[in-house]
Amino acid sequence: MTTSLEVEGLSVDIHTPTGVLHVVRDVSFSVGSGRTLALLGESGCGKSMTAQAVAGLLDPVAEVVGGAVRLDGTDVLELDHTARRALAGPGLGVVFQDALTTLNPVQQVGAQVAEPFRIHERMGRKAARERAVELMERVGIPEPRARARAYPHQFSGGMRQRLLIAMAVALRPSVLLADEPTTALDVTVQAQIMRLLADLRAERSMALVLITHDLAVVAEQADEVAVMYAGSIVETGPVREVFDRPRHPYTRGLLSSVPAGAAKGEPLRSIEGSPPDLAAVPSGCAFRTRCPLAAEICESETPALLEVDGRAAACHFAKELTDA
Amino acid sequence: MLAYLRRRVLSSALPLLVVILGVFFLARLTGDPTNLYLPLSATAQQRADFAARNGFDQPVLVQFVDYVGQVVRLDFGESLRTAQPAATAVLRAFPATLQLAGAAMVIAVLAALVVGSLAAYRPNSAADRAASFLSSAASSTPDFWFAIMGVLVFAVWLGWLPTSGTAGAAAWILPVVTLLIRPFGVLVQVVRGAMVTALSAPYVKVARSKGASERQVIFGHALRNAGAPVLTVAGDLAVGLVNGAVVVETIFGWPGIGKLMIDSILQRDFAVLQAAVLVTAVAIFLLNILIDVGYALLDARVRQGAMA
Numbered sequence: 001m002t003t004s005l006e007v008e009g010l011s012v013d014i015h016t017p018t019g020v021l022h023v024v025r026d027v028s029f030s031v032g033s034g035r036t037l038a039l040l041g042e043s044g045c046g047k048s049m050t051a052q053a054v055a056g057l058l059d060p061v062a063e064v065v066g067g068a069v070r071l072d073g074t075d076v077l078e079l080d081h082t083a084r085r086a087l088a089g090p091g092l093g094v095v096f097q098d099a100l101t102t103l104n105p106v107q108q109v110g111a112q113v114a115e116p117f118r119i120h121e122r123m124g125r126k127a128a129r130e131r132a133v134e135l136m137e138r139v140g141i142p143e144p145r146a147r148a149r150a151y152p153h154q155f156s157g158g159m160r161q162r163l164l165i166a167m168a169v170a171l172r173p174s175v176l177l178a179d180e181p182t183t184a185l186d187v188t189v190q191a192q193i194m195r196l197l198a199d200l201r202a203e204r205s206m207a208l209v210l211i212t213h214d215l216a217v218v219a220e221q222a223d224e225v226a227v228m229y230a231g232s233i234v235e236t237g238p239v240r241e242v243f244d245r246p247r248h249p250y251t252r253g254l255l256s257s258v259p260a261g262a263a264k265g266e267p268l269r270s271i272e273g274s275p276p277d278l279a280a281v282p283s284g285c286a287f288r289t290r291c292p293l294a295a296e297i298c299e300s301e302t303p304a305l306l307e308v309d310g311r312a313a314a315c316h317f318a319k320e321l322t323d324a
Numbered sequence: 325m326l327a328y329l330r331r332r333v334l335s336s337a338l339p340l341l342v343v344i345l346g347v348f349f350l351a352r353l354t355g356d357p358t359n360l361y362l363p364l365s366a367t368a369q370q371r372a373d374f375a376a377r378n379g380f381d382q383p384v385l386v387q388f389v390d391y392v393g394q395v396v397r398l399d400f401g402e403s404l405r406t407a408q409p410a411a412t413a414v415l416r417a418f419p420a421t422l423q424l425a426g427a428a429m430v431i432a433v434l435a436a437l438v439v440g441s442l443a444a445y446r447p448n449s450a451a452d453r454a455a456s457f458l459s460s461a462a463s464s465t466p467d468f469w470f471a472i473m474g475v476l477v478f479a480v481w482l483g484w485l486p487t488s489g490t491a492g493a494a495a496w497i498l499p500v501v502t503l504l505i506r507p508f509g510v511l512v513q514v515v516r517g518a519m520v521t522a523l524s525a526p527y528v529k530v531a532r533s534k535g536a537s538e539r540q541v542i543f544g545h546a547l548r549n550a551g552a553p554v555l556t557v558a559g560d561l562a563v564g565l566v567n568g569a570v571v572v573e574t575i576f577g578w579p580g581i582g583k584l585m586i587d588s589i590l591q592r593d594f595a596v597l598q599a600a601v602l603v604t605a606v607a608i609f610l611l612n613i614l615i616d617v618g619y620a621l622l623d624a625r626v627r628q629g630a631m632a
Binding site: 055056057060085086087088089090093094096099101102103104105106107108115116119120151153164167168170 | 525527530537
């Protein structure tokens with residue numbers, strides 16, 4: 001297995017009128033070709049910000065302040081704008097979440113799916129459209145030739161999500177970054193989209209980074225998982241092991257809040273409190289204010305994410321949790 | 325499309341009637357043309373003959389009914405000044421105004437698209453602030469003042485441009501610039517606002533993720549989405565150019581419909597004035613249809629929905 005994407009010590013700040021927010025702190029992970037890594041966390045935990053930093057799509061108010069993002073061995077953060085643009089598509093594809101205007105509402109979808117070929121392979125309009133039609137067929141758009149002339153509002157959410165996937169995989173990138181690809185869809189369509197992503201990943205031996213808050217999607221799709229909380233990765237490892245024996249109290253809390261195991265009539269469990277305001281993250285361990293195990297050391301010392309046999313958890317009590 | 329056109333024609337019949345009504349009665353408030361066209365020494369008999377010849381002896385309401393009856397037969401009456409058909413005078417003057425306004429509008433829109441887009445690309449940058457300053461200055465400059473200062477500086481002091489007339493390309497510069505300055509100023513703000521919205525839409529990020537250059541992002545993706553509000557305001561401003569044309573044509577001696585209107589009012593040449601206003605009203609009506617067609621060309625959602 002070759003490592004396609006390696007993120008090391010990535011940190012992102014957002015400049016606001018009231019000060020600087022550290023939205024991504026020292027995040028590291030790597031994915032090999034043909035593998036799937038899930039970046040799991042609640043909204044606001046920094047997972048989307050991490051993805052945008054990796055893809056070079058941060059808004060001007062956000063800034064990468066440290067770390068490296070190595071795509072097939074090249075640190076893309078060191079590249080100039082033009083060189084990085086050349087990798088957007090062939091090196092790294094991004095699957096966005098479908099919303100009303102994720103596809104350009106005034107452009108035929110065929111032209112939008114054809115755009116990567118026009119930009120990177122300098123294809124003519126007709127040749128690129130041919131490729132787009134093939135691609136639309138591959139991602140499961142019925143009657144692709146006729147539908148290429150239609151506009152985004154004439155498609156269902158699931159079909160639009162397929163189109164977004166088609167654009168992202170058009171140039172056979174080595175890494176595919178999927179940011180909440182199924183969140184806007186209903187459950188049956190979610191399953192179809194996830195199957196399509198998994199098939200494409202296997203068929204084109206891409207490395208897939210799946211950004212999601214959906215535990216079920218992670219359990220079914222991912223090989224590895226990285227759990228994020230307040231901008232940092234708090235636990236990482238193979239999905240089966242992390243889900244079976246979580247070593248971080250936050251991961252535990254997440255898993256025990258899944259209603260599947262609960263008996264009827266029993267109150268649903270949840271993690272007490274809510275994620276910290278990024279302007280006022282607690283000292284030491286960011287999770288300590290909600291943690292049932294919090295002790296004095298959690299306030300004074302930030303726990304390090306130490307790797308032990310392929311897994312890591314940033315908790316002072318990781319060892320106790322492992323043995324328990 | 326045909327149903328749409330039929331609806332538009334019917335719905336604009338009433339406004340046109342109001343325009344005819346308004347201009348007919350307001351024109352007669354300017355005074356009795358007899359005093360203007362006959363010498364002071366004219367006898368009462370001569371005055372009565374003149375009034376009878378031109379129908380001014382009839383009650384105003386009768387005159388109006390007669391006039392509407394003629395207009396529906398496309399007979400706009402004769403000029404008091406030249407005794408030519410009023411329609412001829414108007415149609416001779418109209419192309420000059422159309423060329424002037426067309427040139428001003430095309431330049432204003434193109435310049436505003438470029439300046440507004442650049443301003444929106446980096447909000448609050450130095451370029452954005454410069455564009456804002458330029459646009460408020462331009463949109464609040466009175467056209468008559470600008471025209472007169474233009475003549476003073478470029479024609480009188482520097483001698484680069486002619487003071488008036490239509491001879492040669494140089495004669496176009498001052499009238500066109502005077503006409504376009506306000507639409508340009510207003511449009512820069514509209515383009516900027518629409519582009520700020522468009523550039524923050526998700527499809528812009530998607531385009532960047534495909535490796536699109538910033539030029540492709542701005543002009544290929546965002547600009548077309550920003551088109552509808554720009555078209556709305558540009559259409560409105562184009563209508564307003566008729567007012568601007570009155571000032572500009574008078575100052576620069578441009579033989580267009582604005583000058584014709586002013587001359588007709590001063591001369592109490594009712595038939596020509598009425599014809600000029602009516603033709604302008606029809607032109608504005610046609611312009612509005614063009615704008616609707618423009619919306620449909622910009623956005624398929626309009627094509628399939630509102631115009632059906």
